[in-house]
Amino acid sequence: MIPKGFSFSAVNAGIKSPDYQGLDLGLISCSTEAVASGVFTKNLVKAAPVVIGMEQARKGIARAIIANSGNANACTGKQGIDDARAIMEAMARSLQISTEEVIPLSTGVIGVRMPVERILPKVQLLADQLSDNANCFARCLMTTDTFPKIVSRRAGDANVLGFAKGAGMIAPHMATTLAVVLTDANVNKQHLDNIIYYSIKDTFNAITVDGDMSTNDTLVALSSGLIHAELTDVQQAISETIRELAMMIVSDGEGATKFVTITVSGAEGNREAKTIAMAVANSLLVKTALFGADPNWGRIVAAVGYAGIPLDPEKISLNIQGLHVVEGGQQAATFDETALHEALLLKEIVIDISVGNGPGRFQAWTTDLSYKYVEINAQYRT
Amino acid sequence: MIPKGFSFSAVNAGIKSPDYQGLDLGLISCSTEAVASGVFTKNLVKAAPVVIGMEQARKGIARAIIANSGNANACTGKQGIDDARAIMEAMARSLQISTEEVIPLSTGVIGVRMPVERILPKVQLLADQLSDNANCFARCLMTTDTFPKIVSRRAGDANVLGFAKGAGMIAPHMATTLAVVLTDANVNKQHLDNIIYYSIKDTFNAITVDGDMSTNDTLVALSSGLIHAELTDVQQAISETIRELAMMIVSDGEGATKFVTITVSGAEGNREAKTIAMAVANSLLVKTALFGADPNWGRIVAAVGYAGIPLDPEKISLNIQGLHVVEGGQQAATFDETALHEALLLKEIVIDISVGNGPGRFQAWTTDLSYKYVEINAQYRT
Numbered sequence: 001m002i003p004k005g006f007s008f009s010a011v012n013a014g015i016k017s018p019d020y021q022g023l024d025l026g027l028i029s030c031s032t033e034a035v036a037s038g039v040f041t042k043n044l045v046k047a048a049p050v051v052i053g054m055e056q057a058r059k060g061i062a063r064a065i066i067a068n069s070g071n072a073n074a075c076t077g078k079q080g081i082d083d084a085r086a087i088m089e090a091m092a093r094s095l096q097i098s099t100e101e102v103i104p105l106s107t108g109v110i111g112v113r114m115p116v117e118r119i120l121p122k123v124q125l126l127a128d129q130l131s132d133n134a135n136c137f138a139r140c141l142m143t144t145d146t147f148p149k150i151v152s153r154r155a156g157d158a159n160v161l162g163f164a165k166g167a168g169m170i171a172p173h174m175a176t177t178l179a180v181v182l183t184d185a186n187v188n189k190q191h192l193d194n195i196i197y198y199s200i201k202d203t204f205n206a207i208t209v210d211g212d213m214s215t216n217d218t219l220v221a222l223s224s225g226l227i228h229a230e231l232t233d234v235q236q237a238i239s240e241t242i243r244e245l246a247m248m249i250v251s252d253g254e255g256a257t258k259f260v261t262i263t264v265s266g267a268e269g270n271r272e273a274k275t276i277a278m279a280v281a282n283s284l285l286v287k288t289a290l291f292g293a294d295p296n297w298g299r300i301v302a303a304v305g306y307a308g309i310p311l312d313p314e315k316i317s318l319n320i321q322g323l324h325v326v327e328g329g330q331q332a333a334t335f336d337e338t339a340l341h342e343a344l345l346l347k348e349i350v351i352d353i354s355v356g357n358g359p360g361r362f363q364a365w366t367t368d369l370s371y372k373y374v375e376i377n378a379q380y381r382t
Numbered sequence: 383m384i385p386k387g388f389s390f391s392a393v394n395a396g397i398k399s400p401d402y403q404g405l406d407l408g409l410i411s412c413s414t415e416a417v418a419s420g421v422f423t424k425n426l427v428k429a430a431p432v433v434i435g436m437e438q439a440r441k442g443i444a445r446a447i448i449a450n451s452g453n454a455n456a457c458t459g460k461q462g463i464d465d466a467r468a469i470m471e472a473m474a475r476s477l478q479i480s481t482e483e484v485i486p487l488s489t490g491v492i493g494v495r496m497p498v499e500r501i502l503p504k505v506q507l508l509a510d511q512l513s514d515n516a517n518c519f520a521r522c523l524m525t526t527d528t529f530p531k532i533v534s535r536r537a538g539d540a541n542v543l544g545f546a547k548g549a550g551m552i553a554p555h556m557a558t559t560l561a562v563v564l565t566d567a568n569v570n571k572q573h574l575d576n577i578i579y580y581s582i583k584d585t586f587n588a589i590t591v592d593g594d595m596s597t598n599d600t601l602v603a604l605s606s607g608l609i610h611a612e613l614t615d616v617q618q619a620i621s622e623t624i625r626e627l628a629m630m631i632v633s634d635g636e637g638a639t640k641f642v643t644i645t646v647s648g649a650e651g652n653r654e655a656k657t658i659a660m661a662v663a664n665s666l667l668v669k670t671a672l673f674g675a676d677p678n679w680g681r682i683v684a685a686v687g688y689a690g691i692p693l694d695p696e697k698i699s700l701n702i703q704g705l706h707v708v709e710g711g712q713q714a715a716t717f718d719e720t721a722l723h724e725a726l727l728l729k730e731i732v733i734d735i736s737v738g739n740g741p742g743r744f745q746a747w748t749t750d751l752s753y754k755y756v757e758i759n760a761q762y763r764t
Contacts, residue, residue: 045687045695045711075683077696077712110680111713215684284666285759292760298492301457302597305427313427314459329427330459331493371753377667378674 001152002132003159003184005031005224009129010140013122015115016070016108025119026140027126028065028180029095034222036062036103037192039200041217047074048084049104053218056103060189062222063097065180066126067105068119069143069165074215075111083114090120094127107143107165107178107216134161141165141178144376149248155237158185158229162241166249177214179204179245181221181238185229196221199239203246206274207365250365255372258290260349260365267360272309274362276355279307287369293344295337297325304353311355319352320344383534384514385541385566387413387606391511392522395504397497398452398490407501408522409508410447410562411477416604418444418485419574421582423599429456430466431486435600438485442571444604445479447562448508449487450501451525451547456597457493465496472502476509489525489547489560489598516543523547523560526758531630537619540567540611544623548631559596561586561627563603563620567611578603581621585628588656589747632747637754640672642731642747649742654691656744658737661689669751675726677719679707686735693737701734702726 010026038057040050056062066087073080088102095102106114138148142165149164164179187195196219204219221238251259262281267273280286283303289296297318304316318326321343324334349368392408420439422432438444448469455462470484477484488496520530524547531546546561569577578601586601603620633641644663649655662668665685671678683698700708703725706716731750 043684043687044693045683045698072680075680075695075708075712077710079712109678110684111708215680215687284755288756288759291756294760296491298454298457298597301427302425302492305425305597311426313457316427326457326493328459330457330461369756371756373666374670374673374751374753374756377670378676 001154001159002134003161003182003224004226005184006182007130007132008134008137009126009131010136011122011125011129013068013119015068015118018118020070023136023140024070025068025122025126026066026137027091027130028137028182029130030063030222030224032224032226034062034224035187035189035192036060037189037196037221039196039219041214043215043217045075045215047072047106047216048076048080049073049106050216050218051081052084053103053105053220056100057220061101062103063101064091064095065103065105065220065222066091067137067141067178068108069141070108071106071112071114072108072110072216073106073114076113079113083116086116087114087119087123090123091126094124103220105178105180105218105220107141110215138163144254146252149245149252151241151244151248153237153241155183155185155233156229158183158227158234160185160234160237160241162245164245164249166252177217177249179219181219181241183221183234183238184224184227185234186225186227187223187231187234191231192221192223195235195238199242202363203243206363207246207250247365250367253367254376255370255374256367257370258347258349258368260290260351260367261363262351262353262366263361263363264353264355265361266315266354266356266358267309268358269360270362271360273360274364275309276304276307276353277362277364279303280351280353281364281366284369287367290344290349291368291370293341295340295344300351300353301326301329304355315356317354321346321350383536383541384516385543385564385606386608387566388543388564389512389514390516390519391508391513392518393504393507393511395450395501397450397500400500402452405518405522406452407450407504407508408448408519409473409512410519410564411512412445412604412606414606414608416444416606417569417571417574418442419571419578419603421578421601423596425597425599427457427597429454429488429598430458430462431455431488432598432600433463434466435485435487435602438482439602441482443483444485445483446473446477447485447487447602447604448473449519449523449560451489451523453488453490453494453496454492454598455488455496458495461495465498468498469496469501469505472505473508476506485602487560487562487600487602489523492597520545526636528634531627531634533623533626533630535619535623537565537567537615538611540565540609540616542567542619542623544627546627546631548634559599559631561601563601563623565603565616565620566606566609567616568607568609569605569613569616573613574603574605577617577620581624584745585625588745589628589632629747632749635749636758637752637756638749639752640729640731640750642672642733642749643745644733644735644748645743645745646735646737647743648697648736648738648740649691650740651742652744653742655742656746657691658686658689658735659744659746661685662733662735663746663748666751669749672726672731673750673752675723677722677726682733682735683708683711686737697738699736703728703732
C-alpha cells in the first residue's frame with residue numbers, strides 16, 4: 001500500500017534527447033513536512049544533485065523529490081548546481097513549497113549540461129498529475145533497467161514503499177544507485193538515519209555488478225509521520241524493503257544471467273570477510289566462468305588469495321551450489337567436475353567460502369559477466 | 383642474438399589433455415652455473431613452482447628452467463610440491479645437474495594435479511633436443527596468447543633475450559605472468575636483483591588486462607656471465623626487454639582490440655598517481671566504452687573520483703588522443719564529441735589525466751574489454 005501523505009507523477013521531458021519518448025522526469029510529493037534521511041556516493045566526484053541533497057539530508061526536512069534519468073548532472077560545475085536549483089525552484093513554485101524542500105535526484109550520462117529548457121516547461125505538469133500511481137515514478141528512474149524496481153512492506157499499521165534504479169555502475173562502499181524509501185510511520189530524524197545506515201550496510205553496500213562507483217548514488221528516505229507504528233516494526237519493514245531493492249538491482253544487473261550469492265566466513269572480522277567476498281564478486285575471471293558454467297574453482301581461490309587480507313591458503317574451503325569443492329586449499333576428494341558444471345547451469349549461484357576459524361562473516365551479491373554487459377556498455381550513448 | 387651459454391627445447395606432453403598437440407613443455411639449459419633472480423606473485427595462494435622458485439631465486443643459482451603450460455600446479459598442496467620436485471629431479475638427471483639447479487615454471491588451470499605420468503617420459507627428449515631455437519620455448523608458454531612473446535636486445539657485446547606469456551589474469555602489484563629474461567652479460571646477483579626490481583616497477587607492475595592476479599606469476603632472470611658488458615648497458619637492455627614484453631602482453635590481452643596508455647600526473651606522489659591510473663585502467667565501464675569508441679569521458683572522471691585518493695574534482699583535466707576533453711572537472715569549451723569518437727576508433731588510445739599540481743606521475747597500460755574477452759574466459763576449460 002502507498003504510505004499515507006505521498007503522491008506521485010512522471011512525464012516525458014526528452015532529457016537524454018528530444019526524441020526520447022519514455023518517462024524520464026518524476027515527482028514525489030508529501031502533504032506534510034517529511035522527515036528526511038539520505039546516504040550518498042563516496043565518489044569524490046559528486047554530481048550537483050548529490051552536493052545539494054547531502055546538505056538537505058543533514059537538515060532532515062523535505063516535501064518533494066524531483067528525479068530524472070537521462071542526465072546525471074555530474075561534472076557540470078557551478079552551472080550544474082545552478083541548473084539543479086532552477087529546477088528545484090520551478091518545482092517549489094508549482095507545489096507552493098520552499099525550494100529547499102525539494103530534493104533533486106539525477107541519473108544518466110555524466111558531463112552533459114541538464115536540458116533545463118526542456119525540463120522547466122514540464123514541471124507544472126508534474127504537479128498537476130500527482131496521483132497514487134507510484135509505478136510511474138519507478139519507471140522514470142530507469143536507464144538500462146529491464147524492469148521498474150518497487151517494493152512495499154507493512155510496518156504494523158504503517159507502510160513502507162521503496163524505489164530503485166539499476167543496473168550498471170554498481171559497486172560497494174556507498175548507497176549504490178538511486179533509491180527512495182517512503183514511509184508514513186512516525187519516526188524521528190535520528191531513528192530514520194540509524195535505520196537507513198544499518199540497512200544499507202549488508203544490502204546496498206554488499207552488491208556489485210561491475211565494481212564501478214557512480215557519481216550520483218543516493219538513497220533518500222522520507223517519512224510523512226501520519227501513522228503510528230512501533231519502531232522495531234518500522235526498522236524491519238524498511239530494512240526488508242532496502243534488502244529486496246538491492247537484490248532486484250543485482251538480478252537486473254546489466255547483461256546478468258546469474259544471481260550470485262557469495263558468503264565468506266571464518267575471517268578475522270566482518271570487514272576482512274567483506275574485502276574477500278568483494279574481491280571474488282568483482283573478479284572478471286570468476287564472473288565470466290560463472291557465465292559459462294565453467295567449474296573453474298581455481299579462479300575463486302585465486303581471488304581469495306589476492307584480496308589483500310592475510311590468510312592461510314591451506315585453510316581455504318569452498319562449497320559451490322552445496323557441492324564440496326575445496327578443502328584445505330586443495331580440490332576436495334569428492335569433487336565431481338560434471339556435477340558442478342551441471343549445478344552451475346542454474347540461474348541462482350551460491351558460493352560459500354571459509355578462510356579459517358575466525359568469527360568474521362559477510363554475504364555479497366553479484367552477477368555473472370556476459371556478452372550483453374559488454375554490448376550495453378560499449379553503446380551506452382550511441 | 384641468443385645469449386651465449388643458453389640452449390632451448392620444447393615438446394608436446396599433452397599436459398592440458400592427452401589430445402592436446404601443441405608445445406606445452408619447454409627447457410632452457412645454461413652451460414654455466416647461472417646467476418638467478420626472480421620476482422613472484424603477491425597472491426597468498428601461491429602455486430607449487432612459485433613456492434619452490436622463490437627459494438631458488440633467493441639462493442641465486444640455476445642451470446636450467448623447465449616450464450609448462452596447461453596446468454598451473456596451484457592449489458595442489460603437498461602433492462603439487464612433490465610433483466614439481468619429481469619433474470625437477472628427472473630433468474636434473476637428464477642434464478646431469480643437481481635438482482636444486484632446475485627452476486620450475488607452470489601456467490594453466492588451477493587445482494588439477496600435474497599429469498606427471500605424461501611429463502616424465504618427455505624429459506629426456508627435452509635434454510636431447512636442446513638447440514638455439516629459442517622460439518620453441520616461447521611457444522610452449524602460450525595459453526590464450528595469440529602470438530609468442532620474445533624480445534632481444536644488445537648490451538654492448540652481450541645479449542639479452544626475454545620471453546613472456548600473456549594474456550589474461552593480468553593485474554598489477556606483482557611480476558605479472560610467466561616471464562624469463564636471459565643474458566650472457568657478467569652481472570652479479572645483487573645487480574641482477576636490482577635491475578629486475580626496478581625494471582618491473584613501471585612495466586610488469588603497470589599493466590592490467592582484467593585486474594585478476596594469478597597464483598603463478600613469476601619473472602626469472604638468468605645470467606650465464608660469459609661476456610663482459612658495462613652494467614649501465616646491461617641495465618638498459620634488460621629494462622627495455624622487460625618493457626617490451628609488458629607491452630606485448632597488453633597488446634595480446636584476451637580479446638583486446640585497443641592498446642591503452644593511461645598517464646596520471648599532478649598527483650601528490652607516484653604511488654597516488656598509480657592508484658588513480660589503475661582505477662581507470664581497471665574500470666569495466668571505461669574499458670567497454672573504449673571498445674565501443676564511445677566518447678563517454680564521464681566514466682573516466684568517475685573512476686578518478688572513486689580511486690580512493692584524496693583530490694579536488696575541480697582540478698581534474700583530461701586529454702584523450704590529444705584532444706582536450708575536461709578542464710577544471712567539467713567538459714572543456716572546445717570539446718567535440720564527433721572528433722573524439724573518430725579518434726577513439728584508432729587501435730592505440732592515449733589518455734592523459736591531470737589531478738592537480740603535485741609531482742606524482744604514473745603511466746599504466748591496459749586494454750579495452752570486448753565480447754571476445756567474455757568468450758575466451760567463459761569457455762576456458764571446455
